[in-house]
Amino acid sequence: MSNARARYDRATAELDPPFAIVDxxxxxxxxxxxxxxxxxxxxxxxxxxxxxxxxxxxxxxxxxxxxxxxxxxxxxxxxxxxxxxxxxxxxxxxxxxxxxxxxxxxxxxxxxxxxxxxxxxxxxxxxxxxxxxxxxxxxxxxxxxxxxxxxxxxxxxxxxxxxxxxxxxxxxxxxxxxxxxxxxxxxxxxxxxxxxxxxxxxxxxxxxxxxxxxxxxxxxxxxxxxxxxxxxxxxxxxxxxxxxxxxxxxxxxxxxxxxxxxxxxxGLFGPWLFDGYRQWRPEPAAFFALSVVRRPNADTATVLGGGWIASGETAPSRQPLPWLPEGLKLIGTEGAGEVQTPLIGPGAAGLSPGDRVYFRHSKAGELCEHVNEVHLVQGDRIVDVVPTYRGEGQAFL
CATH class of the missing domain: 3.20.20.10 (Alanine racemase)
Structure with missing residues (x-):
């Protein structure tokens, strides 16, 4: 997965989070x-x-x-x-x-x-x-x-x-x-x-x-x-x-x-809820990126935003999953917040303000309610930028 993070960082080097990508x-x-x-x-x-x-x-x-x-x-x-x-x-x-x-x-x-x-x-x-x-x-x-x-x-x-x-x-x-x-x-x-x-x-x-x-x-x-x-x-x-x-x-x-x-x-986007299936697990394909903005202590890195919560029962399974870099997790007492999300775990120690953290949404299309466009990535390049429903001015529910 470290290779994926490097590819996504190279592809999106000129972008400021928050943004969404589809591999x-x-x-x-x-x-x-x-x-x-x-x-x-x-x-x-x-x-x-x-x-x-x-x-x-x-x-x-x-x-x-x-x-x-x-x-x-x-x-x-x-x-x-x-x-x-x-x-x-x-x-x-x-x-x-x-x-x-x-x-x-x-x-x-x-x-x-x-x-x-x-x-x-x-x-x-x-x-x-x-x-x-x-x-x-x-x-x-x-x-x-x-x-x-x-x-x-x-x-x-x-x-x-x-x-x-x-x-x-x-x-x-x-x-x-x-x-x-x-x-x-x-x-x-x-x-x-x-x-x-x-x-x-x-x-x-x-x-x-x-x-x-x-x-x-x-x-x-x-x-x-x-x-x-x-x-x-x-x-x-x-x-x-x-x-x-x-x-x-x-x-x-x-x-x-x-x-x-x-x-x-x-299964086209491969949200993280489908990691819990035995028969088939789709490849993670859709992500959103947030910026690290501060370090409250040596064990914590805080990103700006993050509360992109999925519909359904109110439970940890509806929160986004910090994916890249590896070794990050949400804090149980705070979770993913509207304006900030503290992250802990082994991966937090190597993060500095300005670094990106890539998250996977719990569900699939709900990710697109938070962004106007999606950056389509192949390898380490953005090959197209396409509007979401929201980006086309549409909100159906």
């Missing part, structure tokens, strides 16, 4: 590894894990990747307007009235974008905004709850859709089929307890064993239930796709015969 060699290697793990099934790139149009374009230009999973409808409309993709699935239901009106009255957008639903209430909202006779046909995808419920009132996984059983999915599909102005084209299920939980968290062997036990029992249940759901939904609609998975479960999800495509995005 294109590592990014492309991760893209290739994900394609290989998908074993021939197309990968859909979740845009929220990237949030840089140039890097989304770079990903979709490679065989093996097809389509975008957007996180809001306004974002999907924006991406479609730029010609980024002609197949965009919005991963979450939307109540944005202006965006829904625009989608429903624009022929090209209606053919490009698929919106997510999990109840007829969402259909009622669209009908109230633009009646069926006054709109284009709206493409729909059902969000299937992929959580594991081994016992009554035991819920393992994220709380997303109320549609859990084949019967519930079939009832919603039948309701969609009976209503004019809608066309059911897809089914999605995100197995967060498998794709989003590292099964080998560093320094936590007991938690790792528990997660592996959960995953070993949850996946067979989901495989059987998802197959039954797909069969039931197909009684009412000709599905174009069945989407599943995430970076942490690409190989396992791709092996499911009921799934036709897999979502994976975080």
């Amino acid at each position: 294109l060699d590592a990014f492309d290697a991760n893209s290739s590894a994900l394609i290989a793990r998908a074993a021939g099934k197309p990968l859909r790139v979740p845009s929220k894990s990237v949030r840089v149009r140039a890097l989304i374009d770079r990903t979709l230009a490679r065989p093996g990747w097809r389509g975008i999973m957007a996180f809001t409808l306004p974002e999907a409309i924006w991406l479609a307007g730029h010609g980024t993709a002609d197949d965009i699935l919005v991963a979450y239901p939307t109540a944005g009235r202006a965006a829904l009106r625009r989608l429903a009255t624009d022929e090209k957008l209606a053919a490009t974008i698929t919106v997510m639903v999990d109840s007829t209430d969402q259909l009622d909202l669209i009908d109230a905004l633009v009646p069926p006779a006054q709109r284009k046909t709206v493409r729909l995808c059902i969000d299937l709850d992929a959580s594991w419920r081994p016992l009554s009132k035991v819920h393992i996984g994220v709380r997303r859709s109320p549609v859990h059983s084949p019967e519930q999915a079939g009832a919603l599909a039948a309701a969609i089929a009976a209503r004019p102005g809608f066309r059911l084209v897809g089914l999605m299920s995100y197995e967060a307890q498998i794709a989003g939980l590292g099964d080998a968290p560093p320094g936590r062997p007991v938690r790792g064993a528990m997660i592996r036990a959960i995953q070993a029992r949850s996946m067979p249940e989901l495989l059987a239930r998802r197959a039954a759901v797909v069969a039931e939904v197909r009684r009412h609609a000709e599905l174009e796709f069945v989407n599943g998975g995430g970076t942490g479960s690409v190989a396992a999800t791709a092996a499911d015969p009921a799934v036709t495509e897999v979502a994976a995005g975080s």
Whole structure:
């Protein structure tokens, strides 16, 4: 890793932190590894894990990747307007009235974008905004709850859709089929307890064993239930796709015969949360750099800024990880602060004001909410500078 630090220092010698870089060699290697793990099934790139149009374009230009999973409808409309993709699935239901009106009255957008639903209430909202006779046909995808419920009132996984059983999915599909102005084209299920939980968290062997036990029992249940759901939904609609998975479960999800495509995005950047997975660990590819500004004592080096905290449960796992130089760690009583972050460990002794420390974000695309541009590095050179969503004036959530 010392060689990587030297390369990044040479490439960014003229820059003042804070700034973000993406190592294109590592990014492309991760893209290739994900394609290989998908074993021939197309990968859909979740845009929220990237949030840089140039890097989304770079990903979709490679065989093996097809389509975008957007996180809001306004974002999907924006991406479609730029010609980024002609197949965009919005991963979450939307109540944005202006965006829904625009989608429903624009022929090209209606053919490009698929919106997510999990109840007829969402259909009622669209009908109230633009009646069926006054709109284009709206493409729909059902969000299937992929959580594991081994016992009554035991819920393992994220709380997303109320549609859990084949019967519930079939009832919603039948309701969609009976209503004019809608066309059911897809089914999605995100197995967060498998794709989003590292099964080998560093320094936590007991938690790792528990997660592996959960995953070993949850996946067979989901495989059987998802197959039954797909069969039931197909009684009412000709599905174009069945989407599943995430970076942490690409190989396992791709092996499911009921799934036709897999979502994976975080693995392109390789955030540090994915260091806790046994099956595959992406190469670290995205970093942000901060400047050392003072030395409170011989054992501590303090950088300016640093509190780029990830979403999710409030826990140390959501803090950024000091990566280069090696041998640095956060102080437990302070963590990563908005204006300063003290660092300790063997690596702190050799740092002086003006030196850089490279951090890895806990998650992927959230890094890009803090910078207007990303510097693309190959070897020891910056080969391009591209705007993030923020740099293009866009903030979707």
